[in-house]
Amino acid sequence: MTTGGGAADGADSADGEALAGGMVNAGAVFRRGALVERPAPRTARALHAHLLALGERGFDAAPRPLRLTDDGREQLTWIPGDVALPPFPEWVMAETALRSVGSLLRRLHEASAAIEVDGRAPWPRELADPAGGTLLCHNDVCLENVVFRDGRAAALIDFDLAAPGRPVWDVAMTARYWVPMLDPESAADLYPTGPDAAARLRILADGYGLSPRERAELPEVIEQATASCRAFVAGRVAGGDPGYGRILAERGGWRRWDRVQAWLVAHRGTFTAALLD
Ligand SMILES: Nc1ncnc2c1ncn2[C@@H]1O[C@H](COP(=O)(O)OP(=O)(O)O)[C@@H](O)[C@H]1O
Numbered sequence: 001m002t003t004g005g006g007a008a009d010g011a012d013s014a015d016g017e018a019l020a021g022g023m024v025n026a027g028a029v030f031r032r033g034a035l036v037e038r039p040a041p042r043t044a045r046a047l048h049a050h051l052l053a054l055g056e057r058g059f060d061a062a063p064r065p066l067r068l069t070d071d072g073r074e075q076l077t078w079i080p081g082d083v084a085l086p087p088f089p090e091w092v093m094a095e096t097a098l099r100s101v102g103s104l105l106r107r108l109h110e111a112s113a114a115i116e117v118d119g120r121a122p123w124p125r126e127l128a129d130p131a132g133g134t135l136l137c138h139n140d141v142c143l144e145n146v147v148f149r150d151g152r153a154a155a156l157i158d159f160d161l162a163a164p165g166r167p168v169w170d171v172a173m174t175a176r177y178w179v180p181m182l183d184p185e186s187a188a189d190l191y192p193t194g195p196d197a198a199a200r201l202r203i204l205a206d207g208y209g210l211s212p213r214e215r216a217e218l219p220e221v222i223e224q225a226t227a228s229c230r231a232f233v234a235g236r237v238a239g240g241d242p243g244y245g246r247i248l249a250e251r252g253g254w255r256r257w258d259r260v261q262a263w264l265v266a267h268r269g270t271f272t273a274a275l276l277d
C-alpha cells in the first residue's frame with residue numbers, strides 16, 4: 001500500500017542499504033548489491049513459484065526470487081531504475097509514464113493468465129477482488145511499487161498482496177494510485193497539481209487495452225476497490241499500526257475517505273463517458 005514517504009532513509013547497516021518506499025515492511029527491506037532481502041509474505045512459496053513461472057514465460061519485469069532464509073525472509077533480485085517516492089516528482093505524472101504502467105500491467109496479466117493459481121496458498125483477502133477470479137492480481141500497483149527506466153515502467157515489485165481476482169480489479173487498484181482517483185483536494189497532498197482524472201483514467205485504460213465491457217464496469221469497480229483500501233487502513237489502525245495511524249491523522253482522517261468516495265460516485269458518469277467515447 002502507498003506510503004507517507006521517508007519510511008526508511010537509506011541508512012546503511014550490516015543488513016545492507018535500507019530501502020525507503022513501503023509502509024507494510026517499513027525499515028525492513030534491505031539491498032545488498034544485486035539482491036533485496038525483505039520479510040517473506042505468508043504466500044512466499046506459492047509466490048516464488050509464480051514469479052519463476054513468469055520468468056520462464058519471458059516476463060522479465062518482476063524480481064526473480066532467489067531464496068527463502070531460515071529466519072523468515074526472502075531474497076529477490078534488485079531491479080535497477082527509478083522508483084517515485086512522495087511527494088511525487090513531476091516525471092512520474094507524465095502521460096507516457098501512465099500509459100506505460102497500463103501496458104506493463106497488461107503484459108503481467110497476459111503472462112500470469114497462462115499460469116495456474118495455487119488454490120491452497122493463503123492468498124491475503126485484504127485487497128483481493130471480492131468477486132473472485134482466476135488471475136493472480138498484483139493488487140498493489142502503487143507508485144512506490146513500480147520501477148522506471150527512461151521514463152517508462154520497467155518492472156513491478158512487492159507482490160505481497162497478490163491474490164486471485166478479475167483483471168479489471170487490478171486495473172481499478174492501479175487507477176486509484178496512478179490517475180489518481182482522488183478528489184482534487186485529496187490529490188493535492190501528494191501529487192503535482194491538477195491531474196485531470198477522467199483524461200488520465202482513459203490513458204491508463206488505453207495503455208492496458210481494456211475491453212469495452214471492462215471499461216463500462218471500471219468506475220464502479222474503482223469505488224469498490226477504494227472501499228477495500230479503506231477497510232485495509234481501518235484494519236491496520238485498529239491493530240495499532242503507528243504508520244497508518246499517523247498518516248490517517250495527517251491526511252484528514254476518515255473525512256478524506258468519505259470525500260473521495262462521494263467524489264467517485266458523483267463523477268461516475270464522467271469517467272464512463274471518458275472511457276467509452
Ligand atoms: N527488487 C527490487 N528492486 C528494486 N527496488 C526495490 C526492490 N524491492 C524493493 N525495492 C525498493 O524498496 C522499496 C520498499 O520495498 P517494498 O518491497 O515495496 O516494501 P513494502 O512491502 O514495505 O512496500 C520499494 O518502494 C522500492 O523503492
Ligand SMILES: [Mg+2]
Pocket residue numbers: 001021022023144145157158
Ligand atoms: Mg511496496
